Amino acid sequence: xxxxxxxxxxxxxxxxxxxxxxxxxxxxxxxxxxxxxxxxxxxxxxxxxxxxxxxxxxxxxxxxxxxxxxxxxxxxxxxxxxxxxxxxxxxxxxxxxxxxxxxxxxxxxxxxxxxxxxxxxxxxxxxxxxxxxxxxxxxxxxxxxxxxxxxxxxxxxxxxxxxxxxxxxxxxxxxxxxxxxxxxxxxxxxxxxxxxxxxxxxxxxxxxxxxxxxxxxxxxxxxxxxxxxxxxxxxxxxxxxxxxxxxxxxxxxxxxxxxxxxxxxxxxxxxxxxxxxxxxxxxxxxxxxxxxxxxxxxxxxxxxxxxxxxxxxxxxxxxxxxxxxxxxxxxxxxxxxxxx
Amino acid sequence: xxxxxxxxxxxxxxxxxxxxxxxxxxxxxxxxxxxxxxxxxxxxxxxxxxxxxxxxxxxxxxxxxxxxxxxxxxxxxxxxxxxxxxxxxxxxxxxxxxxxxxxxxxxxxxxxxxxxxxxxxxxxxxxxxxxxxxxxxxxxxxxxxxxxxxxxxxxxxxxxxxxxxxxxxxxxxxxxxxxxxxxxxxxxxxxxxxxxxxxxxxxxxxxxxxxxxxxxxxxxxxxxxxxxxxxxxxxxxxxxxxxxxxxxxxxxxxxxxxxxxxxxxxxxxxxxxxxxxxxxxxxxxxxxxxxxxxxxxxxxxxxxxxxxxxxxxxxxxxxxxxxxxxxxxxxxxxxxxxxx
Numbered sequence: 310x311x312x313x314x315x316x317x318x319x320x321x322x323x324x325x326x327x328x329x330x331x332x333x334x335x336x337x338x339x340x341x342x343x344x345x346x347x348x349x350x351x352x353x354x355x356x357x358x359x360x361x362x363x364x365x366x367x368x369x370x371x372x373x374x375x376x377x378x379x380x381x382x383x384x385x386x387x388x389x390x391x392x393x394x395x396x397x398x399x400x401x402x403x404x405x406x407x408x409x410x411x412x413x414x415x416x417x418x419x420x421x422x423x424x425x426x427x428x429x430x431x432x433x434x435x436x437x438x439x440x441x442x443x444x445x446x447x448x449x450x451x452x453x454x455x456x457x458x459x460x461x462x463x464x465x466x467x468x469x470x471x472x473x474x475x476x477x478x479x480x481x482x483x484x485x486x487x488x489x490x491x492x493x494x495x496x497x498x499x500x501x502x503x504x505x506x507x508x509x510x511x512x513x514x515x516x517x518x519x520x521x522x523x524x525x526x527x528x529x530x531x532x533x534x535x536x537x538x539x540x541x542x543x544x545x546x547x548x549x550x551x552x553x554x555x556x557x558x559x560x561x562x563x564x565x566x567x568x569x570x571x572x573x574x575x576x577x578x579x580x581x582x583x584x585x586x587x588x589x590x591x592x593x594x595x596x597x598x599x600x601x602x603x604x605x606x607x608x609x610x611x612x613x614x615x616x617x618x619x620x621x622x623x624x625x626x627x628x629x630x631x632x633x634x635x636x637x638x639x640x641x642x643x644x645x646x647x648x649x
Numbered sequence: 650x651x652x653x654x655x656x657x658x659x660x661x662x663x664x665x666x667x668x669x670x671x672x673x674x675x676x677x678x679x680x681x682x683x684x685x686x687x688x689x690x691x692x693x694x695x696x697x698x699x700x701x702x703x704x705x706x707x708x709x710x711x712x713x714x715x716x717x718x719x720x721x722x723x724x725x726x727x728x729x730x731x732x733x734x735x736x737x738x739x740x741x742x743x744x745x746x747x748x749x750x751x752x753x754x755x756x757x758x759x760x761x762x763x764x765x766x767x768x769x770x771x772x773x774x775x776x777x778x779x780x781x782x783x784x785x786x787x788x789x790x791x792x793x794x795x796x797x798x799x800x801x802x803x804x805x806x807x808x809x810x811x812x813x814x815x816x817x818x819x820x821x822x823x824x825x826x827x828x829x830x831x832x833x834x835x836x837x838x839x840x841x842x843x844x845x846x847x848x849x850x851x852x853x854x855x856x857x858x859x860x861x862x863x864x865x866x867x868x869x870x871x872x873x874x875x876x877x878x879x880x881x882x883x884x885x886x887x888x889x890x891x892x893x894x895x896x897x898x899x900x901x902x903x904x905x906x907x908x909x910x911x912x913x914x915x916x917x918x919x920x921x922x923x924x925x926x927x928x929x930x931x932x933x934x935x936x937x938x939x940x941x942x943x944x945x946x947x948x949x950x951x952x953x954x955x956x957x958x959x960x961x962x963x964x965x966x967x968x969x970x971x972x973x974x975x976x977x978x979x980x981x982x983x984x985x986x987x988x989x
Contacts, residue, residue: 407896408851431963483825485968511748511876520960536851536972537876540957543964556747556903563896617880620860623771624883628825630970632876 333618336610340637343606348598349495351638356586357392357549358595359413361402361557362579369578371554372586372595373514373532374638376496379440380507381548383429384516387527388548389585394423396528397583402561406569408535411558412517413580414528422528429524434543435504441493483628486539490631492602492611496550497631499542507547510537510632514549534559537632552597552638600637610637673958676950680977683946688938689835691978696926697732697889698935699753701742701897702919711894712926712935713854713872714978716836719780720847721888723769724856727867728888729925734763736868737923742901746909748875751898752857753920754868762868769864774883775844781833823968826879830971832942832951836890837971839882847887850877850972854889874899877972892937892978940977950977 334342351374361369375385391397397413400420404412484490487499490508498505507513514532518525524546532551551558561578564571571577586594600607614634616625674682691714701709715725731737737753740760744752824830827839830848838845847853854872858865864886872891891898901918904911911917926934940947954974956965 405900407899434963483823485823485970486966521963535875537970539970539973540954540962540966542966544962559747560745560900560902562900614880622880622884623774623861626826626880626882630825630877630879633879 332620334609334613335617335619336613339606339610339613340600343600343604343637347601347604347606348639349601350641351552351597351599353586353589353594353596356552356595356597357388357583358586358589359397359583360581362581369554369557370595371557372552372597373549374552374597375549376507376547377494379436380496380505381433381516381546383427383433384525384527384546384548387426387429388530390423390425391528392583392585393588395582395584396420396423397580400580401577402558402580403564403577404531404568404570405534405558405561405563407563409533409538409569410515410531411534411561412529412531414517414530416574416577422526426526426528428526429546431522431524433524434546435506437504438500441505484631486542492607492631492634492636495599495602495636497634497636499631506543508537508631509533509539509541509545509547510550510635511535512551512555512635513547514551515541516546516548518545532558537630539632553595553640596641597638598641599639602636607637672960674949674953675957675959676953679946679950679953680940683940683944683977687941687944687946688979689941690981691892691937691939693926693929693934693936696892696935696937697728697923698926698929699737699923700921702921709894709897710935711897712892712937713889714892714937715889716847716887717834719776720836720845721773721856721886723767723773724865724867724886724888727766727769728870730763730765731868732923732925733928735922735924736760736763737920740920741917742898742920743904743917744871744908744910745874745898745901745903747903749873749878749909750855750871751874751901752869752871754857754870756914756917762866766866766868768866769886771862771864773864774886775846777844778840781845824971826882832947832971832974832976835939835942835976837974837976839971846883848877848971849873849879849881849885849887850890850975851875852891852895852975853887854891855881856886856888858885872898877970879972893935893980936981937978938981939979942976947977 355375355377357373357375359371359373361371363369375388378385400413400415402411402413403416404410484499486508487501489500491498491500493505497508497510499508500506509515511533514530516525516527517529517531527546527548530548532555534555562576563569564576566572586596600610611629611634615629616627618625695715695717697713697715699711699713701711703709715728718725740753740755742751742753743756744750824839826848827841829840831838831840833845837848837850839848840846849855851873854870856865856867857869857871867886867888870888872895874895902916903909904916906912926936940950951969951974955969956967958965
């Protein structure tokens with residue numbers, strides 16, 4: 310039992326509790342118990358499916374969910390175009406730097422881009438709070454008192470207070486890199502008083518670039534495979550997140566060249582094809598759904614991530630880093646099954 | 650140039666700047682420029698050397714620096730004993746869970762422990778601030794005004810202010826999991842008003858255990874290979890950090906069983922031997938030194954991590970997570986060379 314039980318950390322689902330000893334729920338048990346009505350299908354048109362070369366006969370598929378507009382809209386438009394013309398087919402993973410990023414693109418650095426790839430200005434690294442307010446719950450610029458988002462934010466902040474009234478308040482503000490962080494409409498965001506941006510959490514996908522004013526096109530991409538490198542926030546476009554198969558990137562051999570680039574072509578991992586899921590035949594089209602982040606189960610999940618009370622834990626943390634609060638996402642058998 | 654230049658992120662050393670265009674220093678250039686007098690040799694008796702089975706003829710050596718007393722003293726004493734009797738020889742890496750931990754120990758879970766392995770109480774998960782004060786600069790319990798450590802802390806906090814006077818202050822307090830975080834005598838620590846503990850940053854090594862009141866012996870260990878799982882802080886003993894070769898653990902195939910345990914023995918990575926460096930023959934003994942964290946170069950390094958101003962960056966972060974401020978450590982050719 311020692312190893313199997315060691316480090317259980319409550320990640321496995323709690324067995325039905327005997328009435329006399331109710332086991333506090335774990336984040337996983339809360340998510341498993343969420344009703345179907347709290348899950349939202351992720352549109353196939355927002356999923357980028359990257360098939361690496363198979364290994365030992367086993368496929369290696371990585372699925373990336375693109376950030377919604379208005380975040381990084383220019384770059385994601387470019388990426389949709391690149392997938393449509395199959396630009397990434399035959400490219401490769403060229404760099405894996407430990408505790409940092411895995412990066413892919415054209416190893417020759419000479420492959421021409423298709424027509425229609427537009428440069429994006431640096432101003433698009435952040436999104437004005439007003440622009441979010443148009444499409445989503447309003448986000449107040451200077452305080453959160455009067456807006457619906459402000460009410461939501463206070464409600465979210467109070468989650469922690471509700472669970473541990475004695476603990477210090479305000480974990481939403483206890484972030485080293487932003488004035489405020491939250492999960493907003495399914496995604497982590499960080500803000501100052503004027504703008505929002507997506508933080509470089511584990512699995513987030515960003516756009517490689519040259520020095521300013523270059524902002525990258527979206528043809529060269531990386532994903533975070535270590536401690537969140539938040540110093541990149543607002544300096545690079547974040548365009549998506551890996552929602553399946555990140556282990557095919559994070560477990561690759563680290564490159565031994567500068568910055569983790571591979572020294573020889575043979576070390577690279579070939580990319581067979583990259584497509585939007587909506588362009589794949591139905592039988593080969595992956596489908597996912599995410600837990601609605603304005604739902605009661607999500608609020609309970611967030612509270613449990615901030616304060617673990619199941620058997621493994623002696624001391625609840627009293628807070629949670631924005632990058633330790635991944636939005637629950639699960640695969641569904643086919644697209645129709647997400648409409649059940 | 651595109652890929653090679655993309656994501657340079659200032660990690661490469663800055664070339665000597667032309668006088669007319671001084672390039673702001675990077676964290677790496679600051680460390681590279683630190684004088685020899687600011688480097689401290691790490692005692693060989695504090696290094697645990699773990700040799701995994703070689704792969705493709707190449708050795709896979711992982712080096713762990715044990716935390717200093719009084720942190721985790723009971724567990725590290727057990728680990729020294731286990732290394733001395735060669736207990737880990739023939740054990741294996743049994744679990745690799747993506748964005749979480751790689752864990753090793755006895756796969757049979759039946760190997761008897763040697764005499765002299767003492768249980769450690771749960772109270773040792775944290776270290777009273779008073780206990781640190783005995784051996785190190787005093788740490789004030791309720792405020793930092795009167796102690797030497799308090800002065801150091803204010804000085805450290807002011808680093809950020811010095812570099813970016815206009816930015817919000819107080820990143821040492823902007824941590825989701827503790828009231829205060831800092832680099833203390835070479836190690837990251839987190840504190841509340843009474844105790845200090847070591848945070849679960851990338852590469853930190855912890856002790857697997859069963860449910861409370863079991864605290865583990867130190868025979869089963871794991872290291873963090875993803876976003877810092879800080880909810881484990883104060884719930885598990887942190888006994889060291891990987892200072893070399895973590896890529897041999899972080900790039901292993903992820904286990905497909907529950908919690909990332911491998912399903913079959915053939916998937917495990919054999920551990921050939923584990924020794925204290927001081928018990929290895931001089932010719933096989935690795936040696937390392939770390940940058941003194943009370944030195945001027947370290948202060949400049951921390952300030953640069955919090956506010957990158959080199960060419961790649963448009964917006965300095967204005968802060969840094971305690972787990973994004975690794976203490977610079979470097980290999981030296983042999984033990985004597987660290988005394989030059």
